[in-house]
Amino acid sequence: xxxxxxxxxxxxxxxxxxxxxxxxxxxxxxxxxxxxxxxxxxxxxxxxxxxxxxxxxxxxxxxxxxxxxxxxxxxxxxxxxxxxxxxxxxxxxxxxxxxxxxxxxxxxxxxxxxxxxxxxxxxxxxxxxxxxxxxxxxxxxxxxxxxxxxxxxxxxxxxxxxxxxxxxxxxxxxxxxxxxxxxxxxxxxxxxxxxxxxxxxxxxxxxxxxxxxxxxxxxxxxxxxxxxxxxxxxxxxxxxxxxxxxxxxxxxxxxxxxxxxxxxxxxxxxxxxxxxxxxxxxxxxxxxxxxxxxxxxxxxxxxxxxxxxxxxxxxxxxxxxxxxxxxxxxxxxxxxxxxxxxxxxxxxxxxxxxxxxxxxxxxxxxxxxxxxxxxxxxxxxxxxxxxxxxxxxxxx
Numbered sequence: 001x002x003x004x005x006x007x008x009x010x011x012x013x014x015x016x017x018x019x020x021x022x023x024x025x026x027x028x029x030x031x032x033x034x035x036x037x038x039x040x041x042x043x044x045x046x047x048x049x050x051x052x053x054x055x056x057x058x059x060x061x062x063x064x065x066x067x068x069x070x071x072x073x074x075x076x077x078x079x080x081x082x083x084x085x086x087x088x089x090x091x092x093x094x095x096x097x098x099x100x101x102x103x104x105x106x107x108x109x110x111x112x113x114x115x116x117x118x119x120x121x122x123x124x125x126x127x128x129x130x131x132x133x134x135x136x137x138x139x140x141x142x143x144x145x146x147x148x149x150x151x152x153x154x155x156x157x158x159x160x161x162x163x164x165x166x167x168x169x170x171x172x173x174x175x176x177x178x179x180x181x182x183x184x185x186x187x188x189x190x191x192x193x194x195x196x197x198x199x200x201x202x203x204x205x206x207x208x209x210x211x212x213x214x215x216x217x218x219x220x221x222x223x224x225x226x227x228x229x230x231x232x233x234x235x236x237x238x239x240x241x242x243x244x245x246x247x248x249x250x251x252x253x254x255x256x257x258x259x260x261x262x263x264x265x266x267x268x269x270x271x272x273x274x275x276x277x278x279x280x281x282x283x284x285x286x287x288x289x290x291x292x293x294x295x296x297x298x299x300x301x302x303x304x305x306x307x308x309x310x311x312x313x314x315x316x317x318x319x320x321x322x323x324x325x326x327x328x329x330x331x332x333x334x335x336x337x338x339x340x341x342x343x344x345x346x347x348x349x350x351x352x353x354x355x356x357x358x359x360x361x362x363x364x365x366x367x368x369x370x371x372x373x374x375x376x377x378x379x380x381x382x383x384x385x386x387x388x389x390x391x392x393x394x395x396x
């Protein structure tokens with residue numbers, strides 16, 4: 001899916017400039033692994049796509065990545081300026097993604113600079129021959145807080161078919177072993193769809209065996225290459241939610257559900273209340289003790305443009321990589337002003353604007369549905385979550 005033009009929402013937005021760190025809102029870390037951030041002022045995390053180059057050709061890829069660097073990528077100097085503005089905004093976490101971020105030779109310099117100014121830094125290398133123990137050691141020396149690898153099936157045959165590159169599964173497991181040897185906190189990312197729905201139990205067993213601190217479970221958003229895949233049905237979501245909830249009660253690692261916001265509704269229902277916040281609809285299910293090595297979490301609902309912001313490889317600012325409406329560009333616009341004041345971001349943070357079932361739902365404040373999936377399926381980012389079971393018993 002091509003990015004929408006920057007002028008999609010017109011030139012009506014204006015906010016006062018933020019010019020110094022004196023106006024930076026505080027980001028406190030009240031609990032092990034957790035941050036408290038005012039999402040009207042700053043996102044919990046910014047994902048920066050440092051390159052779109054990647055040797056894999058994954059079936060779900062939102063970016064349609066190719067194995068070639070784009071000369072329009074943000075430079076090291078531009079990237080450091082971006083990190084400065086993210087830090088000034090009050091955002092505590094930056095994840096450098098791709099494509100394959102290790103295709104950038106200056107990845108370590110970006111990590112080191114982010115650490116120097118007080119950010120927590122993560123990255124997501126691809127399982128390719130470029131991933132070596134030496135490169136991981138270099139990322140560790142630069143100060144990386146957490147590294148993530150993707151595993152989407154419990155066997156090499158199935159995973160490699162999903163990633164479209166033979167050997168990716170074994171290279172990923174080797175990278176995970178190296179990360180543990182180097183004492184780098186390890187995260188596993190998994191995309192769930194009809195492709196691997198039936199393999200969840202085997203996938204979970206594999207993930208449990210890898211000594212991780214964080215499992216991020218993504219539910220398919222049909223954008224980019226992902227438009228050719230089939231997502232889970234509402235009933236299958238509920239079955240997976242039940243398994244994830246049960247696992248979260250015993251696993252020694254944190255579980256975060258991404259683009260499956262109605263998991264929070266499921267948790268609230270299990271707890272017998274539609275309470276807002278950490279006890280009613282946590283973005284992260286975890287053991288009470290937590291894990292101090294985790295890069296960071298929030299008890300509040302995180303959604304596209306609401307606690308989350310995405311910057312692509314050419315500097316375009318979007319609510320999410322899965323909601324690719326361009327609201328500005330870091331080369332010409334201040335990311336602080338865009339996040340706080342652009343109508344797109346402000347609408348996404350206003351649950352009273354949601355339509356259909358989501359707009360009427362008693363769980364709207366603990367869920368809100370996937371704004372990215374609503375946009376991908378209907379073309380309206382305020383529409384109801386298309387894959388929620390509650391929509392089956394309510395008329396939109």
